[in-house]
Amino acid sequence: MRFIFLVSTLFNVILSQSNPVSFSSNIGSIARAGEVINIEILASMEDKWHIYSVHKITEGPLPTEISISGDVIGSIGPIIEPEPKYVFDPGFDSETYYHEGDTKFSLFSRLKRDLQPGKYPINIEIYYMVCNERLCYPPKVKNDVVYVEVEEGSARSDRTSFALLNNQSGNNNSQIDNSLLGILILAFGGAIISWIMPCVYPMIPIIISFFGKMSEEKNVSRFTIASFYGLGIAGTFVAIGLGVSILSWGVTDIAAKSRYANIGNFIATDPFLNLGLGILFIFFALWMFGIINVNIAGKLVNKTDQAGQSSKSAYLGAFLLGVAFSITSFSCTVPVVGTLLVVAATGTAGGMLTSLYGMIVYGLVFAAPFVALSFFPKALDKIPNSGSWMETLKISFGFIEIAAAVKFLWVPDLEWSIGLLPRNVVLIIFIIIGTALIGYLAGLFSIGSSSNVKPFRLGRGRIVGVLFTLFFLYPITMSVVHPPTYHYDGMPRLMDEFIEALVPPPPTEDEIAREEGWFVDQYDEALEEAYRTKKPLFIDFTGVYCANCRVMERRVFPQNEVKEQLDKMVLARLYVDKKDSLSEVYSKMQFERYNQATQPYYVILDPFDESTLADTGGYIPKGFSQFLEKGANKFSKRDYNEK
Structure with a gap:
């Protein structure tokens, strides 16, 4: 009794040491x-x-x-x-x-x-x-x-x-600044992509010519007409951003009253919302492929266009025509704008600010060429002619939209434990999508109206697209072929983090251990199994945040001579530093039984009387197999068949 009291006292002293x-x-x-x-x-x-x-x-x-x-x-x-x-x-x-x-x-x-x-x-x-x-x-x-x-x-x-x-x-x-910077880059890039969409790019020279005609009719400078036209374009997207911002404000209250910390967390983790977004992005992809076509707000476009044409005010007329063009361009820009709004709503600065900010930047950049080219109309002669390359670009973005849909769909799959989209399946789907995109760019098959383009020519743009796709496929492929962590540690950190954001989380150390036959935090079950199978029990007192534990488990345990000995035993891994009561039990067990409080610490037990056959601690890459063999030999010499 005195010994138990002394051990308990020493254990409490260790836990209550002065905190640095x-x-x-x-x-x-x-x-x-x-x-x-x-x-x-x-x-x-x-x-x-x-x-x-x-x-x-x-x-x-x-x-x-x-x-x-x-x-x-x-x-x-x-x-x-x-x-x-x-x-x-x-x-x-x-x-x-x-x-x-x-x-x-x-x-x-x-x-x-x-x-x-x-x-x-x-x-x-x-x-x-x-x-x-x-x-x-x-x-x-x-x-x-x-x-x-x-x-x-x-x-x-x-x-x-x-x-x-x-x-x-x-x-x-700079975390919030980085969030806004990311939205700026995405909005800027998305607007540039929108310029070269099939429903926008061919219209640029036509609209610039229209500015000249309207300038003569209204006796207003070409630049003024273009400026108000650009304001109409930008104002449309700003209005969309403002509407989403107000919606984000309301959703923030909903998220706060639920299990979500904020709107970003709500969008990232809510299974119903992610299911809806996944379906929406599949719709966007089919739209890009030309499989489905939807006339968005046709009546609204016609009325706005008529109001602009009939307006006596050149300024209001140009503004309304800009609004009409923005609505018309939705047939191409909705996937880009939709992606931007989803990403913006998850910004660390708050959904209201980032959604509005993103749409302001997008609208201004999208309107920029119409205003700039009205100043320098001769520059139109230097821009490339519209052609089949726009359709190729549109179809390529369709493949990206499918990948985005998969990213959203694995969230409800994980939340509801359906099991259709585990990590490796998602990675393989990404590889299939990337391979299909390469096949399309290489001319192996056609989609939508691109099948009417004859003859096929593998131009520089398609070659760049293939190389760009291969650049992303390489780390994704490496993440599949490097088990058990399903995580390729050799890739650059930025690319690594990018891949990790797209796929379900990798299996934990515990999940991997269970797949390899370990009893994780299950001492009683492991002891019972060892008793039933008449094998010695190997206990690994470990810690989630123990560096030497990871080195031993990842580098020493897989060695052939070590694995050969471990296969003869029942294996138990007991964590002593998790944030739960079970870790406290195992931590006390380690200290009270073996007078040790450090990790890693290894014990080989006789399951019939729980006596110690061998024990050792620390990082011991050399001689570990001999330690295991010593414990196994001691157990084999006991007449356990009579027990």
Whole structure:
């Protein structure tokens, strides 16, 4: 009894050692209902100690997790952190990103719009692991409470946007800026792609000529006519962006009242919404292929066009004609605009801001050639003539739309555990789509009206398209042919992250272990199986965030001489650092039975009396097979047939 008390006391001492990191939290100022607040969390670490990044997560150490809860929370925005330091960790075989010294995290949250004045609590939970060069303490949870004071009054316009508040806070982190930059690039590129669509590109010289005719009839400069025409185009898309923004604002409230953190999370994970988006993108693809044709708002186009033609005002007439052209161009631009709006709605700056911002950029860039070429009409002689290359481009985008549909469809498949679109199936579908695109570009088959183009010619554009497709197919193929992680570690990180965003998550270490016959966090079941089969029980006391554990499991266990010995045993992998009560049980078991608290630690048991046949710990690439053989030999010498 004294021994058990002593062991328990020592175990508690280990868990309650002085913490080399401390946290403090505060809220900047008094807020109003519907406004975004900034919760600042300061982590102060002792010299040579560090915690890991919130966002830059790799397959290695425990990322810092910060969460908030409270009745006042309407929606939760991004967590902002300083740029972390990084170093390559050979144990995890990857870069690890960490913070040291004094580090400030900012978490943005929008208050509910129906709050009454008063003081409200907000609960903060920080889950973290602190390490130095030699060791890591077990993951810990820090709980804190801060109070936000809500005053009377409507929400102030400069405090309703996650992005605006971040700029005012002076935080140097660029996460939100990067989100807006990504939308800018996508909107800019999407507008350029729209220029060369079959329903837009051939119309450019016709419209420029129309500007000259209208200029003479209305006695207004060509540039003025073009400017108002461009405003009509841009205004149409801005109106679409504004409409989606208002819808995003409403969906944000729906998301906040459900299990979703914000609209971005809602769009990324809601199975019904993703199913709808998947069907929509299949529709877009069939549209691009010319298999289906829909006349969008035909009556609206006719009325707008008639109003523009009959208007006595040159400015209003040009504006309305620009609106009419924008609506007409939807037959080609809807897939591009739809993709942009979906991506924009998931932006870290908030769906309302990014949707409107994206459409403003798209509309202005889309209208730019009409205004610019009215200034320099002779430049029309230098642009390529319209032709079959536009149809080729349109069909190529159809294949991309199918791939986008698959990306959305695997979300409900994963959420509802249907099993039709696991990771490797999705990767193979992407390979099939890419191969089909290459076949189309190489002239092996035709789709839609492109089948009427004779004779076939493999031009430079098609060759570039083939090479571009092969560039993306290579890492996707490598992700399929490199089990068991289904993850090709040799590809550049940017491409790696791009692929990971398109496919379901890879199997976890636990799933892989179970496929290989391990009992994961199932000591009693493993012991029973060892007893039934009369085999020794091999226990791997491991940790999710243990670098040496991963090295042993990935590099030592697969060795032939080691695997040969492991095949003679029942295998159990017991985690001691997960955020659950079972890990606490196994952690205590390791310490109380073997007086050890480090990982990895390996034990070979006799399942009949749970006596130890052999045990060892640490990173031991050499001699590990001899250790296993020693335990197996001890077990074989026992007369277990009589037990």
